[in-house]
Amino acid sequence: MQLLADLMSQAGYGVRRAPDGRMALISARSAPPDLVLLDVCMPGMDGYEVCRRLKADARTRDIPVIFLSALGDTQDKVHGFRAGGVDYIAKPYQPDEVLARTRAHLELHRLQAALEVRVEERTAQLRDAKRTIEASEARLRELAGFLQTVREEERARIARELHDELGQGLTALRIDLGRIRNKCGALGSPVGERVAAALSVVEQCVVSLRRISEDLRPAMLDSLGLAAAVEHHLAQFSERTGIACHLSMNREEFELEDRLATAVFRVVQEALTNVVRHAGASEVTVRIDECDDDGGGIRLSVEDDGRGFAAASERKSFGLLGMRERVGVLGGRLDIDSRPGEGTRIAAFLPLRGTASS
Known part of the structure; x- marks a missing residue:
């Protein structure tokens, strides 16, 4: 592991070493690193268990873990991935391969973190926009309710005016025309037919007026x-x-x-x-x-x-x-x-x- 630490230091990375799994957990939790190169075979606690505990802790669960092991069969690799590792390098490792995979996973982790920040920012923007829209909708509903109230009040006012003014005028006209028709009929005047026709029109107007008033605001x-x-x-x-x-x-x-x-x-x-x-x-x-x-x-x-x-x-x-x-x-x-x-x-x-x- 000393050779690996020297390799990473020469490549420009800051390196912290832990002698066993317990110290690795303490170090990672106190100052979370950007990436963990984890040996599978360690005293006291193997690398798989260390990885599981890292992934169970909110402070360290997002840190990418690359396993290093002389155990290179498929089952060992599957075990590592199930524990939460992102990669598995079999010993003896090639320095260029280790550096390449380290760079790749660090860049991937950086991009993922940047994406999460953008998602959070976009979510916050959408949340703010949603609140703005909801506030606008609430104001529109309030305005719609006010307009409906005003509309009903105006309908009621027009209905009252039609009934009280135009309705009364038509009623008086109908009464007068009825009297004239009766007199003309009694005298046998030819004007009687015209008066009767006019009276019929007035009566139709009265009926229409009542219907319009009821449609505007049913009394x-x-x-x-x-x-x-x-x-x-x-x-x-x-x-x-x-x-x-x-x-x-x-x-x-x-x-x-x-x-x-x-x-x-x-x-x-x-x-x-x-x-x-x-x-x-x-x-x-x-x-x-x-x-x-x-x-x-x-x-x-x-x-x-x-x-x-x-x-x-x-x-x-x-x-x-x-x-x-x-x-x-x-x-x-x-x-x-x-x-x-x-x-x-x-x-x-x-x-x-x-x-x-x-």
Whole structure:
């Protein structure tokens, strides 16, 4: 081993010698070297055991170990590699071979360490980028929630103005035209037919105004609650489209905060709009349940027997994207199950105490 130490010193390497395995472990742990040239046959503890202990210690496990031994059969080499060695040089060794293998493993170790540093740096950069993205997403969800609140408030304001101002004006006009029609009819005036036609137009406008106001903000949602509003909307939807609707709820009424009740109603409303536009369905089933799952929440499903659609089409639907965003802002989740020719099922869960979903 003295010749080997001299060879390494002459090649410019700093060398520390240990007389046995125990001292080798103490030396390596106190000041970890860049590489260990380890004789297999040593007093007290053989080289394989020394290597295993080096690899079991976090301070020394990454140090490359090259075995030196007169035992050169295949089984001895396999034993060395299993113990954690990176190379095995059989005695008598050639100086050039020892130096070449030493240089190769030192360079490999250096490159590996540099790669690990780069990986750690890249991981830290990705972690920082992930935190930045998550913060941006949180701000976007907060903004989306604010915009939804503002949108609903604006819808409610417009609905009230339509009902209170335009609605009252149309009602007064309808009453006056009714009186004129009655007088003209009693006198047999030809103007009566024109008045009757005008009255019919006004009545159609009143009906349209009510429908628009309900679409903007259903008054029943504020006055009677979610259950009554959904039931009324389904009845109107069925009457208008001819599509049979079935409603199932496990509560006569749901005690929900306003934005949660509004979100459930809007998801039902948008899902039914999609049924009319795309599904070609003859039957729709809506189910709303309050449950204790995941800390308590509302489970909602809208299922139709229409033509269904492929998964790729989902990304192109603004209605479905809007539903996902509305549910996500409240910390919920929305799943869509649909295949061509097999109908569509939209299922949502909204927590009773929603927070923005990640």
